[in-house]
Amino acid sequence: MNSDAAGPILVLPVAQALLVAGCLLALATVVVLVRRNRLELRYSLLWLLAVVAGLVVALWPELARTVSGLVGIRYTFNTVFLAVMGFQLAVTFMLTLAASRSRRDRARLAYELARLRLELEQRGIRLDSSPAPPPDERRD
Amino acid sequence: MRRLVIVPAYNEAERIAATLAELRAEAPGWDVLVVNDASEDGTAALAREAGARCLDLPVxxxxxxAVQAGFRHAVDCGYEVAVQCDGDGQHPARFVEAVARPVLDGACDLAIGSRFLPGADGDRSTPLRRVGIDLLGLLIRVLFGQRVTDCTSGFRAFDRRLLRSFALHYPLDYPEPEVCGLALASGLRVREVPVAMRARQGGRSSISGLDGALYVVKVGVALVLSRLRTLPA
Incomplete structure (x- = not known):
C-alpha cells in the first residue's frame, strides 16, 4: 500500500483539542489516584504510557499516517484502532495473570488462617469470628 | 501409616453429622478432617459438635x-495417605478402605472410586452426565492411553508424593478430571476401584443444567493442557 492512500486523520483542530483534553484529564486522574494510594504505581505506569501515546497521536497525526504507510494499512484510523485493541488485549492479559496469582495467594492465606484457628482450638482457645459473608460470585 | 480422610463441605449442615458418624463407624483407623469452605449454614459448628477436626476456611x-487446604494440612501433619470423601453422603464410608487399598499397597499413586466399573452397583448419575463423563474419559484415553471410567469422581485416594505435589499446586476449578491428566502426564500410576455411590441426599451439585456442556468444554481444554505439564516432585 502506498502512504497516499492513508486518509486524513484528526485534521480537525476540535478533534485534536478534544483528544488532548481527554489525555490530560486521564493523566490528572491517574496522578490523583496514585497520590491517594488508590491505584498502585505498577498499574499507573501502564496508563501513563497510554496517555503519552494518545498525546503523541493527537499532536502529531502525521506520525500515525507514516506508521500506517510503513505497515501497509490503507486507512490511518485502522492503525489507531489496531493499536488500541492490541493495548487492551495486553492489559486484559496482565489482569488475568494478576488475578490467577491472587487466587492462589488467597487459597494459601485462607488455609494458613484456618490452620492457625485449628491449632488454637486444639489448645482450648476458640476464636469466634464473624460468619462468612455471602460471596457475590459462587462459581469462582 | 498415618491415614487421613479429607471431607470438603460447603453448606452440608443436613448431612455432615451423618457422614461423620458413618466414617467413624465404617472407616476405623482413619483420622477425619472436615474442610469447611466458608459455609453459611453452620456446617463447621455441626462438624465440631460431631467431634471432628475442622479446618474452617475464612473465605x-x-x-x-478446599481440597487443596486438606492436602496442605495432610502434608503439614505428616500423613502418608489421604482419601477425599464428599461431605454430602454420596460416598459411603465403607468404601474408604477399598479406594485407598491400591495406594496403601503401593500399587498406584492415585486411586479413583468409580461408579461405572463392573461391581459398582450404586447410583450411576444421570444419562446426560454420563455422556459428559464418557466424553472426558475418551479424551483421557486418547491423550494418555489409559482407560478411566469415572474421571469426575471425587472419591479418591492420594499417596504422599501426590499430596506433596498438590499441596504446592492444585487446580482450583473443576479439579477432578484435570488431576487424572496431571498424574498421568507425570508418569504416575492411576487406578480405579469400583464403588457403589449413593444419590445425592442433601445440598446441591456444583454443576447443573446447561453448565454441564460448558464444564465438558472447559475440562476438555484443561485435560489437553495437562498433557504438557508435569507435577512438581
Missing part, C-alpha cells in the same frame, strides 16, 4: 481450594 475457595 469460600471452591472445591479445588
Amino acid at each position: 469460600h475457595l471452591g472445591i479445588g481450594g
Whole structure:
C-alpha cells in the first residue's frame, strides 16, 4: 500500500483539542489516584504510557499516517484502532495473570488462617469470628 | 501409616453429622478432617459438635481450594495417605478402605472410586452426565492411553508424593478430571476401584443444567493442557 492512500486523520483542530483534553484529564486522574494510594504505581505506569501515546497521536497525526504507510494499512484510523485493541488485549492479559496469582495467594492465606484457628482450638482457645459473608460470585 | 480422610463441605449442615458418624463407624483407623469452605449454614459448628477436626476456611475457595487446604494440612501433619470423601453422603464410608487399598499397597499413586466399573452397583448419575463423563474419559484415553471410567469422581485416594505435589499446586476449578491428566502426564500410576455411590441426599451439585456442556468444554481444554505439564516432585 502506498502512504497516499492513508486518509486524513484528526485534521480537525476540535478533534485534536478534544483528544488532548481527554489525555490530560486521564493523566490528572491517574496522578490523583496514585497520590491517594488508590491505584498502585505498577498499574499507573501502564496508563501513563497510554496517555503519552494518545498525546503523541493527537499532536502529531502525521506520525500515525507514516506508521500506517510503513505497515501497509490503507486507512490511518485502522492503525489507531489496531493499536488500541492490541493495548487492551495486553492489559486484559496482565489482569488475568494478576488475578490467577491472587487466587492462589488467597487459597494459601485462607488455609494458613484456618490452620492457625485449628491449632488454637486444639489448645482450648476458640476464636469466634464473624460468619462468612455471602460471596457475590459462587462459581469462582 | 498415618491415614487421613479429607471431607470438603460447603453448606452440608443436613448431612455432615451423618457422614461423620458413618466414617467413624465404617472407616476405623482413619483420622477425619472436615474442610469447611466458608459455609453459611453452620456446617463447621455441626462438624465440631460431631467431634471432628475442622479446618474452617475464612473465605469460600471452591472445591479445588478446599481440597487443596486438606492436602496442605495432610502434608503439614505428616500423613502418608489421604482419601477425599464428599461431605454430602454420596460416598459411603465403607468404601474408604477399598479406594485407598491400591495406594496403601503401593500399587498406584492415585486411586479413583468409580461408579461405572463392573461391581459398582450404586447410583450411576444421570444419562446426560454420563455422556459428559464418557466424553472426558475418551479424551483421557486418547491423550494418555489409559482407560478411566469415572474421571469426575471425587472419591479418591492420594499417596504422599501426590499430596506433596498438590499441596504446592492444585487446580482450583473443576479439579477432578484435570488431576487424572496431571498424574498421568507425570508418569504416575492411576487406578480405579469400583464403588457403589449413593444419590445425592442433601445440598446441591456444583454443576447443573446447561453448565454441564460448558464444564465438558472447559475440562476438555484443561485435560489437553495437562498433557504438557508435569507435577512438581
